Amino acid sequence: MFFDSWMGIVRVLVVGTIAYVALVLLLRTSGKRTLAKLNAFDFIVTVALGSTLATVLLSSTVALAEGVTALVLLVGLQYVVAWASMRSRRVERLVKSEPQMLYRDGFLREAMRRARVTEDELRQAARGQGHADLEGVSAIVLETDGTLSFLTSQPRSLLSGDDG
Incomplete structure (x- = not known):
């Protein structure tokens, strides 16, 4: 309950560090818009990124490559939706609300x-x-x-x- 093995702790340290670096690099390359929280969709992506990172850190059943792939997928989808909403009023109305x-x-x-x-x-x-x-x-x-x-x-x- 309080301690299973040193391997679990080492896994969290190694995988956590690599996943964190991967997320920081993804966010730096994807731009400020990824975490802007300008609308509900942006907020959901931010929460999903945090949840994915936590799962990669704490779940030994999720491989680092799978976790980083999930982070890349979320950032990529956020980029595609933001790009599409800038070019299509219909997409913009779908993902954004009005004040x-x-x-x-x-x-x-x-x-x-x-x-x-x-x-x-x-x-x-x-x-x-x-x-x-x-x-x-x-x-x-x-x-x-x-x-x-x-x-x-x-x-x-x-x-x-x-x-x-």
Whole structure:
């Protein structure tokens, strides 16, 4: 339970190091877009890469070559989908969502219902961004990556305390 063999530990050290180097090289050659998390599809690829790396590290039934092949496959598929979505509006609509306005000088209840977001969740997120209430917030947008953007009517310099 606590210790099986030194071979298991050596395997994790060797395979883990090689798999990690392979993943870093793949990510460097594939570009920043691979881990951009711009939309749900990108997020899924990021999670899948982490899960694959963990499986390669901890499962003695998965050979290093199989694990690296799986990493290459995920990065390659992400590249192909990103490339296709840049060239085809249909593919882009399939893999990307549109930003959704949830609040504009008041709660947009139908949009909130479709996004499955409550008033309390928006208020909590506003507090997390430093807004005591929604008085100074003119709009809240649910972005394509699932984050909430808070738009204020005040210029940014006034909010940050910058007088110049």
